[in-house]
Amino acid sequence: MLNLEEKIEQAVILAGGYGTRLKPFTDTNPKPMYPFEDRPFLEYLIEQVKSFGIENILLLLGYLPEKIMDYFGDGSKWGVHIKYAVTPAEYETGLRLKKAETEGLLADEFLFMYCDNYCPIDYRRLCREYYAYEALIQFTAYHNLDGYTKNNLRIAESGLVEVYDKKRVEPNLQGVDIGYAIVNRKVLELMPEENENFEKIVYPQLVAQQKMFATVTEHRYYSVGSWERIELTKAFFAPKKVIFLDRDGTMNVRPPQACYIERPEDFVWLPEARQAIKELKDNGYQIVLISNQPGIARGRLTEETLAQIHAKMQQDLAEVGASIDYIYYCPHDWDEGCRCRKPKPGMFYQAQKELSLDLTKCWMLGDDERDMHAGGDAGCRCMYITEQHPLIEAVHTILKLDEVEK
Numbered sequence: 001m002l003n004l005e006e007k008i009e010q011a012v013i014l015a016g017g018y019g020t021r022l023k024p025f026t027d028t029n030p031k032p033m034y035p036f037e038d039r040p041f042l043e044y045l046i047e048q049v050k051s052f053g054i055e056n057i058l059l060l061l062g063y064l065p066e067k068i069m070d071y072f073g074d075g076s077k078w079g080v081h082i083k084y085a086v087t088p089a090e091y092e093t094g095l096r097l098k099k100a101e102t103e104g105l106l107a108d109e110f111l112f113m114y115c116d117n118y119c120p121i122d123y124r125r126l127c128r129e130y131y132a133y134e135a136l137i138q139f140t141a142y143h144n145l146d147g148y149t150k151n152n153l154r155i156a157e158s159g160l161v162e163v164y165d166k167k168r169v170e171p172n173l174q175g176v177d178i179g180y181a182i183v184n185r186k187v188l189e190l191m192p193e194e195n196e197n198f199e200k201i202v203y204p205q206l207v208a209q210q211k212m213f214a215t216v217t218e219h220r221y222y223s224v225g226s227w228e229r230i231e232l233t234k235a236f237f238a239p240k241k242v243i244f245l246d247r248d249g250t251m252n253v254r255p256p257q258a259c260y261i262e263r264p265e266d267f268v269w270l271p272e273a274r275q276a277i278k279e280l281k282d283n284g285y286q287i288v289l290i291s292n293q294p295g296i297a298r299g300r301l302t303e304e305t306l307a308q309i310h311a312k313m314q315q316d317l318a319e320v321g322a323s324i325d326y327i328y329y330c331p332h333d334w335d336e337g338c339r340c341r342k343p344k345p346g347m348f349y350q351a352q353k354e355l356s357l358d359l360t361k362c363w364m365l366g367d368d369e370r371d372m373h374a375g376g377d378a379g380c381r382c383m384y385i386t387e388q389h390p391l392i393e394a395v396h397t398i399l400k401l402d403e404v405e406k
């Protein structure tokens, strides 16, 4: 039996617009050819599509199509089959799709993407929800709790899209659609033959039919839509290796249940933990500590004391030539309803935004189920630390994997 995500065999990427907000680059280049680390933005999208297991890609082009076609050819260099549908540059998204449908280029169901957003989405979850809800369109929505952009959605707890407001003026909106949509081709019956925008015509009708759902992510998306976004997108695509570490029981001896590390001298290193951190640093990793510290909410230690404990920790690490790069902790109690306390993934998303990380490329190491839940929900690769499988062994496994994946 096929996995759900294997039922989707085609990705359709809209890449035909003028990209006027990216002038003067777009005077002579189509927007998705803007380079990061010497590779066009669109190449990252194509590699991502391939990583989802999709090998057929249809690029809907309009403006300067030959620049894209010359670079990507038939796609074989990337292990995919690329087809092109070229229409006049002034065509709106709806007409571009409609033409592709008329010419028989669209699969019954396909992954629909914009050429100017990149987000490390959970593709399996997107597919699972599309089929579970019997949606006609299941798109990805950025939660936008950080006000990164303007909201245009109201989404029910179930994922049902209750309001799609392209003008972004309705009250109580939260979230914005970023593409990465599974689309049932049937929805193109809702499109007239006129030169119209796809979302503007189709989405409100699907909202009314209760056939449009959102898969919500807190992972920030990165864009070539405008110059303001380019610097962050550069930071995002800059190569980096990042590992998240839990503290107690992973790096240092875990205090007994309901007790806390309350003084610097309570912080006792586990065997070879400092060596493990040094090896990570020597191999170019940034290390991010992710720790629940409910002792603060319970009045057992202050944030000042915690800072002293961490200063001692850093001092001990400096002795072996290592350090922790960033420290995130949750000071709340379990019943405060915060978004940061593990097993919730809030601290990961905070670090993601502040450090421009791709969480699907990060590791989380911890000694508690909550570490695994939180890291897993955030999309990280996770590894359990136990007495039998201490930090140093986990680190050696990861460094070996790096060698293999090179």
Ligand SMILES: [Mg+2]
Binding pocket: 246, 247, 248, 249, 250, 254, 366, 367, 368
């Ligand atoms: Mg722990």
